[in-house]
Amino acid sequence: MTDFRDISLLMFFTSLICCCGCEESLTSVIQRLNQFDRKLHDNKKEILGMEENVLNLIEVSKTEMRTALKENIQVHVREAMVQVLKGDALQDLVSSEVVSELRQLQKGYREMEIQSRNFSKLLKDLQDNMVILQQPKYADVWSGRDSCENERRRILVAPLWSYTNQQFRQLNIHTNSLSVYQHLTMKGVSSVVYIARTRKLLIGLDHPDKLVSSPLDASYTAVVREGIRTFGMAVDEERDIVFLTTEVPRHTISRMSTEGKDFTAITDLSGYGKWPVGITLDKKRKKIYACNGVKMFTVNYDGQGLATLARGSFMYAVIFAQTAGVLYYNNEKTLMKMTVSSNVSTEVTTLSAIPWSMRLYRGTIYYGGFSPVNVNSGSVGSVDVTFNTVPYILKSIHMAKIRGLHIQFIP
Missing domain, CATH: 1.10.287 (Helix Hairpins)
Structure with missing residues (x-):
C-alpha cells in the first residue's frame, strides 16, 4: 500500500x-x-x-x-x-x-x-x-x-422476525433522533446488508424464504433469490462478494455476487451445531468469522480452514475491527474481544441486552437487542470500546410482536 x-x-x-x-x-x-x-x-x-x-x-x-x-x-x-x-x-x-x-x-x-x-x-x-x-x-x-466511512452516521433499524408489517426506522447516532422509512414496510425480516455500489439493501425474509433487493427511498422490491433463509450477511465490495449464513436449504456459509449471481455454498455446517447467524469479514486476510449460537468460528474465503475460536451461549453477533485486528462478539449479554493474532478472549463489559447484530464506528460498538420471545419493543445500544465505558441505550423502539432489532450502517 x-x-x-x-x-x-x-x-x-x-x-x-x-x-x-x-x-x-x-x-x-x-x-x-x-x-x-x-x-x-x-x-x-x-x-x-x-x-x-x-x-x-x-x-x-x-x-x-x-x-x-x-x-x-x-x-x-x-x-x-x-x-x-x-x-x-x-x-x-x-x-x-x-x-x-x-x-x-x-x-x-x-x-x-x-x-x-x-x-x-x-x-x-x-x-x-x-x-x-x-x-x-x-x-x-x-x-x-475513508470518505465513505466518514459518511456512515446513520443506522438502519429493521424489525427482527415480525409477524406483522413493520416500518424500518433510521437512527441518527449523533442527534439520537429517530425517523421512519415510508417505503420500507416488511415482515419476517431476518437479515439486512447495504450495498454501497448499487445503493440498495439486500434483505433476507422467511415464510416464504427469499432474498429481496430494495432501494432506500423507493417502494418497490425485487426478488434476488428464492428458497434461501439467511440470518447474517457481510459484503466485500472490492471483490463483489456477499457472504451469507444460511439455515435453508441447509446450514452453510454461502457466497454470491452483490447482485445475487453465482450463488454457492462454500462450507457445509450441517454437522457443526446450530444454524449460523452473525458474520463478519477480515478482507485483508480473506477470512470469515461467524457465530452459530454456541460457537464463534472462522473459515477462509474458499471454505477451507474451519476452526472453532470460542464457545458459549446465545452467541449471535460478531464484528471485526480491521485496523486493530480485534474481534468483538457476545456470549449472552457479555461483550467479548479477541485479538486474532493470539486467539485469546477477554471480557469487555456487560450489555443491556443480548445482541443480534453489531456494528463498529469510530471506536464505538452499536448493537441491536434480541429477545428469545416475542416482545413489543427493542433497543439500540452502544459502548465505547476504546475506553471501555459503561454501555447505555441510545433508543428504545416500539414495534408489535418482534424478536429484536437488526441494525446496519447506511450513508
Whole structure:
C-alpha cells in the first residue's frame, strides 16, 4: 500500500508541474503548495485549541459536580446531627436523605459523562469535516474508502422476525433522533446488508424464504433469490462478494455476487451445531468469522480452514475491527474481544441486552437487542470500546410482536 500511495503522489506532482509549465513557473507552484501547507498547519492549531477548550470545560464541570457533592454531604450531615440531638436515628436519616441525594448526583454525573462523550464525537466530526474541506479534490479519489466511512452516521433499524408489517426506522447516532422509512414496510425480516455500489439493501425474509433487493427511498422490491433463509450477511465490495449464513436449504456459509449471481455454498455446517447467524469479514486476510449460537468460528474465503475460536451461549453477533485486528462478539449479554493474532478472549463489559447484530464506528460498538420471545419493543445500544465505558441505550423502539432489532450502517 505504501508503494501505491507514493506512486500516486509522484504522478500527481508530475502532472501538476507539467500543467503549470504552460502557465506558471515551478517557483509559483512551490509557493502555492507552501501556502496550502501553512493553511493546514493553522487549521490544525485551531482544532487543537478547540480540543483544549472542550477538555477544560469538562474538567470545570467535574470540579463543580465534586464541589456540589461535598456541600450537599456537609449540609445533610449537619442536619442529621441536629436530629440525633433530638433523638432521631442517624442511620435512618442517612438512608432516607443523604443516600438518596448521592444517587441523584451520581445519576446526574453519569448523564454529564454521556453528554460529554457525545460532544466529543461531534467535535471529532467537526475536525474531519474541516480537514475534508481543506483537502484538494483529488484527495477524495485517493482516500475514497475513508470518505465513505466518514459518511456512515446513520443506522438502519429493521424489525427482527415480525409477524406483522413493520416500518424500518433510521437512527441518527449523533442527534439520537429517530425517523421512519415510508417505503420500507416488511415482515419476517431476518437479515439486512447495504450495498454501497448499487445503493440498495439486500434483505433476507422467511415464510416464504427469499432474498429481496430494495432501494432506500423507493417502494418497490425485487426478488434476488428464492428458497434461501439467511440470518447474517457481510459484503466485500472490492471483490463483489456477499457472504451469507444460511439455515435453508441447509446450514452453510454461502457466497454470491452483490447482485445475487453465482450463488454457492462454500462450507457445509450441517454437522457443526446450530444454524449460523452473525458474520463478519477480515478482507485483508480473506477470512470469515461467524457465530452459530454456541460457537464463534472462522473459515477462509474458499471454505477451507474451519476452526472453532470460542464457545458459549446465545452467541449471535460478531464484528471485526480491521485496523486493530480485534474481534468483538457476545456470549449472552457479555461483550467479548479477541485479538486474532493470539486467539485469546477477554471480557469487555456487560450489555443491556443480548445482541443480534453489531456494528463498529469510530471506536464505538452499536448493537441491536434480541429477545428469545416475542416482545413489543427493542433497543439500540452502544459502548465505547476504546475506553471501555459503561454501555447505555441510545433508543428504545416500539414495534408489535418482534424478536429484536437488526441494525446496519447506511450513508
